[in-house]
Amino acid sequence: MVNKVNWLHKDLISLEPLSREEIIFLLETAKSFEEVLERDVKKVPTLRGKSILTLFYEPSTRTRTSFEMAAKILSADTINISVSTSSVSKGETLLDTVRNLEAMSVDVIIIRHSFSGASEFVSKRVKASVINAGDGRHEHPTQALLDLLTIWEYKKTLTGLKVAIVGDILHSRVARSNLFALRKLDNEVRFVGPATLVPEDFKKLGAKIFYNLEEGLYDVDVVMALRIQKERIGDGFYPTEREYAKYFSINRETINFAKRDTIIMHPGPVNRGLEISSDVLEDKRCVVLNQVTKGVAVRMAVLYLLLSGGKVEN
Amino acid sequence: MKIKINNLTIVTSSGLFRKNLFIDKGIIKKISDKPISSRGVDFLIDNENLMVFPGFLDMHVHLREPGFEYKEDIESGQRAALSGGFTAIACMANTNPVNDNSAVTHYIKCKSNETGIPVDVHPIAAITVGLKGEKIVEMGDLKKAGAVGFSDDGYPVENSDILRKAMEYSKCFNIPIICHSEEKKLSKEGQINEGEVSLKLGLKGIPKEAEIIGIYRDIMLAKLTKAKVHIAHVSTKDSVELIRRAKKEGINISCETCPQYFLLTEEEVLGYNTFAKVNPPLRTKEDVMAIREGLKDGTIDVIASDHAPHHIDEKDGEFELAPFGMIGLQTMIPLSLELVRLGVLDFQVLAEKLSRKPHQILGLKPPVIKEGEEACLTIIDPHYEWVLEKDRIRSKSYNTPFLGKKMKGKAVYTIKGGKVFEIED
Amino acid sequence: MSKNEKKVTIIDEKTFPRVINRIAHEIMEKNTNLNDLVLIGIKRGGSLLKDRIKNAIKNMEGVNVLSGDIDITMYRDDIFKISPKHKIETTNIPFSLDDKNVVLIDDVLFTGRTVRAAIDALFDFGRPRRIQLAVLIDRGHRELPIQADFVGKVVPTARKEIVEVMFKEVDGKDGVVLR
Numbered sequence: 001m002v003n004k005v006n007w008l009h010k011d012l013i014s015l016e017p018l019s020r021e022e023i024i025f026l027l028e029t030a031k032s033f034e035e036v037l038e039r040d041v042k043k044v045p046t047l048r049g050k051s052i053l054t055l056f057y058e059p060s061t062r063t064r065t066s067f068e069m070a071a072k073i074l075s076a077d078t079i080n081i082s083v084s085t086s087s088v089s090k091g092e093t094l095l096d097t098v099r100n101l102e103a104m105s106v107d108v109i110i111i112r113h114s115f116s117g118a119s120e121f122v123s124k125r126v127k128a129s130v131i132n133a134g135d136g137r138h139e140h141p142t143q144a145l146l147d148l149l150t151i152w153e154y155k156k157t158l159t160g161l162k163v164a165i166v167g168d169i170l171h172s173r174v175a176r177s178n179l180f181a182l183r184k185l186d187n188e189v190r191f192v193g194p195a196t197l198v199p200e201d202f203k204k205l206g207a208k209i210f211y212n213l214e215e216g217l218y219d220v221d222v223v224m225a226l227r228i229q230k231e232r233i234g235d236g237f238y239p240t241e242r243e244y245a246k247y248f249s250i251n252r253e254t255i256n257f258a259k260r261d262t263i264i265m266h267p268g269p270v271n272r273g274l275e276i277s278s279d280v281l282e283d284k285r286c287v288v289l290n291q292v293t294k295g296v297a298v299r300m301a302v303l304y305l306l307l308s309g310g311k312v313e314n
Numbered sequence: 315m316k317i318k319i320n321n322l323t324i325v326t327s328s329g330l331f332r333k334n335l336f337i338d339k340g341i342i343k344k345i346s347d348k349p350i351s352s353r354g355v356d357f358l359i360d361n362e363n364l365m366v367f368p369g370f371l372d373m374h375v376h377l378r379e380p381g382f383e384y385k386e387d388i389e390s391g392q393r394a395a396l397s398g399g400f401t402a403i404a405c406m407a408n409t410n411p412v413n414d415n416s417a418v419t420h421y422i423k424c425k426s427n428e429t430g431i432p433v434d435v436h437p438i439a440a441i442t443v444g445l446k447g448e449k450i451v452e453m454g455d456l457k458k459a460g461a462v463g464f465s466d467d468g469y470p471v472e473n474s475d476i477l478r479k480a481m482e483y484s485k486c487f488n489i490p491i492i493c494h495s496e497e498k499k500l501s502k503e504g505q506i507n508e509g510e511v512s513l514k515l516g517l518k519g520i521p522k523e524a525e526i527i528g529i530y531r532d533i534m535l536a537k538l539t540k541a542k543v544h545i546a547h548v549s550t551k552d553s554v555e556l557i558r559r560a561k562k563e564g565i566n567i568s569c570e571t572c573p574q575y576f577l578l579t580e581e582e583v584l585g586y587n588t589f590a591k592v593n594p595p596l597r598t599k600e601d602v603m604a605i606r607e608g609l610k611d612g613t614i615d616v617i618a619s620d621h622a623p624h625h626i627d628e629k630d631g632e633f634e635l636a637p638f639g640m641i642g643l644q645t646m647i648p649l650s651l652e653l654v655r656l657g658v659l660d661f662q663v664l665a666e667k668l669s670r671k672p673h674q675i676l677g678l679k680p681p682v683i684k685e686g687e688e689a690c691l692t693i694i695d696p697h698y699e700w701v702l703e704k705d706r707i708r709s710k711s712y713n714t715p716f717l718g719k720k721m722k723g724k725a726v727y728t729i730k731g732g733k734v735f736e737i738e739d
Numbered sequence: 740m741s742k743n744e745k746k747v748t749i750i751d752e753k754t755f756p757r758v759i760n761r762i763a764h765e766i767m768e769k770n771t772n773l774n775d776l777v778l779i780g781i782k783r784g785g786s787l788l789k790d791r792i793k794n795a796i797k798n799m800e801g802v803n804v805l806s807g808d809i810d811i812t813m814y815r816d817d818i819f820k821i822s823p824k825h826k827i828e829t830t831n832i833p834f835s836l837d838d839k840n841v842v843l844i845d846d847v848l849f850t851g852r853t854v855r856a857a858i859d860a861l862f863d864f865g866r867p868r869r870i871q872l873a874v875l876i877d878r879g880h881r882e883l884p885i886q887a888d889f890v891g892k893v894v895p896t897a898r899k900e901i902v903e904v905m906f907k908e909v910d911g912k913d914g915v916v917l918r
Contacts, residue, residue: 031829032826032829033827044814044860046813046818304813307819
């Protein structure tokens with residue numbers, strides 16, 4: 001239990017620099033916000049008068065809706081802007097875009113971008129708080145936080161667990177954010193997948209590497225399947241989807257390699273039949289939809305923590 | 315003009331001496347232990363902290379003119395070079411139009427002479443037309459116009475057969491081929507060194523092997539063709555080892571490295587610092603140590619800057635969109651002196667790598683500090699401490715990870731063409 | 740804590756339960772139908788006080804009054820100023836407040852801003868028939884038109900002084916002191 005943390009961050013860009021205490025504090029705050037989601041009247045005046053901008057350079061339904069829902073429950077005003085990535089090269093620069101938007105007195109900019117580091121770049125150049133909603137293959141901190149909150153609910157603990165993250169680790173920002181956070185909380189993190197998608201250097205960042213699904217899933221408390229990002233893949237990371245599914249798909253048979261009471265997670269959207277099979281998605285140990293609910297609570301907590309209190313420049 | 319230098323440390327190939335120098339009409343008239351009479355002297359340099367080196371040559375500079383004058387032009391590049399203590403520089407061919415014909419070479423020569431800035435500019439022409447790696451340039455014509463070397467720097471010549479022919483053909487004119495050694499298929503779309511940092515930042519990595527394979531191929535082609543081959547910007551441990559073995563075997567190659575590769579590591583990029591985005595990328599501690607070792611044992615012949623100016627609008631953006639490169643002319647002396655302070659090199663060897671070797675490789679007469687020789691000198695204060703602030707940068711761009719950092723050592727004068735040039739603080 | 744700091748006991752350990760019993764009596768007097776009564780404690784001091792009052796009613800009447808807890812952080816008017824941040828406690832009102840007689844309970848009544856926030860919060864859980872306020876200490880200095888229906892003790896204070904309420908459950912002993 002962490003009762004008081006001097007939360008001084010202007011932005012939430014990545015989990016890597018956060019302390020263990022800060023992560024737990026964030027999750028505990030999110031737990032308190034979960035209660036609001038169960039009320040009949042899902043509205044509190046906490047962030048009344050604040051304006052929150054979602055600036056998405058990549059398509060997303062779930063994350064964007066989740067942030068918007070969180071902001072609205074907290075009574076903030078939201079504005080959504082979608083920019084197609086193709087206009088990046090011909091239109092105005094990212095810097096000009098965010099500076100112009102900030103000039104309209106925006107308090108928070110939630111940004112998703114296909115380039116790693118884009119959120120950090122923006123955060124260093126605007127006074128508004130910046131939340132990284134996924135930058136390239138770097139980090140997706142709120143996704144990992146909602147994963148942790150889900151794990152916490154089902155496993156009743158945040159430490160000492162064995163977590164297998166399976167699939168396209170190389171291109172996954174979710175895998176990185178989860179790795180940093182789970183390691184800080186002293187969990188074992190296994191990266192499982194074909195060697196082309198699971199670079200060995202991740203060992204230096206604290207992950208255990210497995211190229212064999214059975215060994216990777218053995219005795220784990222949590223199985224997290226990642227989406228095969230077909231749009232990023234294409235230059236031969238594996239021969240065919242058929243072969244990938246044969247060796248690395250989470251299905252009714254392979255899930256038995258894990259602990260009997262394992263939980264099955266997936267950040268979505270799912271490629272049914274590729275990284276995870278439909279019957280596993282229907283399994284009662286599958287908590288995918290619960291993850292989505294937790295996402296709103298986590299994002300409320302992040303907005304609350306970044307906006308309340310004396311603001312401190314990083 | 316009569317110039318007198320009193321009681322300064324002179325760095326020559328046979329050692330360091332405390333001497334007095336007398337220069338008249340551009341010729342070193344006298345070097346003596348005894349003070350030289352001051353009568354009739356136009357300029358006196360009298361500061362025992364200073365050291366006299368043969369004039370420095372930076373053989374790897376991007377001047378951006380013609381075509382990219384918003385990043386740098388010949389004049390601003392020369393000013394930066396003078397401020398950095400260079401008496402000469404060699405500039406790469408990736409301009410627009412590309413320096414792949416004598417007209418562009420001629421333009422660069424004329425333009426640099428017209429500025430009146432006492433820094434000789436030696437153009438390096440492209441190996442292939444338009445840097446496309448397809449058709450060899452008119453080497454004879456280019457040499458005649460003033461080209462001192464050939465390089466497609468920025469790109470390797472991917473087709474080994476074309477590079478082989480370029481090497482062979484270059485032998486007719488005794489001009490070096492300068493290789494940007496990189497296996498592009500392996501490094502494609504890479505942003506920084508592949509490893510812990512690239513994984514942490516989620517940036518596509520460039521494996522060291524992209525450079526190592528490139529260098530190995532280029533060494534083998536040098537062996538096959540017996541041409542004069544120079545490997546640009548060496549950055550990895552295995553690269554040094556390959557070149558060391560090749561030299562031992564008697565293959566006619568030379569190579570250079572840059573201060574960023576013997577001082578900085580990939581960690582410099584953390585926080586998505588685009589000023590530290592260079593190609594080849596900054597590597598690891600292990601590589602830095604190996605580069606120093608290569609400098610020490612003579613495997614690496616030359617220190618060059620790979621001065622690559624880029625406009626702030628290009629650098630101040632998303633990391634993946636930012637161009638590769640950092641400026642380096644004005645930081646060369648303090649950063650190279652770091653090697654002396656670290657005990658890697660002595661002053662004498664430093665003079666080799668900044669003056670004699672680059673001149674020799676490019677077929678230019680190296681300046682010598684000797685009675686009767688032309689006076690082409692770089693005079694430095696090795697202890698002078700300063701900070702690399704934006705307003706001290708003479709280049710049009712300020713893209714360097716050393717911006718705002720403390721520097722130790724600076725050029726104070728250059729002497730060339732019978733004149734003394736005082737370098738502003 | 741400096742040695743020469745003044746500490747005045749306002750309610751001692753022995754008086755403490757008596758005060759609570761009196762408040763419980765008064766609440767029952769005014770709310771004869773205990774089935775419609777709901778006690779809501781404001782976290783954290785108010786929650787502890789609510790538990791005591793609830794116990795007192797149970798001991799006297801044998802009735803388990805409906806109760807809940809509320810954290811008013813989300814309703815504060817100074818949310819953009821407070822720092823460092825305390826954890827938000829979980830609000831727990833798992834029933835509708837429609838047509839209930841709610842007694843809002845806090846340990847100390849001061850500016851009235853907390854109570855204002857709490858009243859706002861209550862309306863997100865239904866439409867109570869009536870809201871009353873019970874406090875252990877009323878220390879004055881109101882900034883809003885709010886007053887308590889049930890008061891343990893009125894204590895005139897200076898603005899700078901601190902009223903410290905202690906509960907056995909968390910502080911090891913009961914009592915109220917003025918510092």
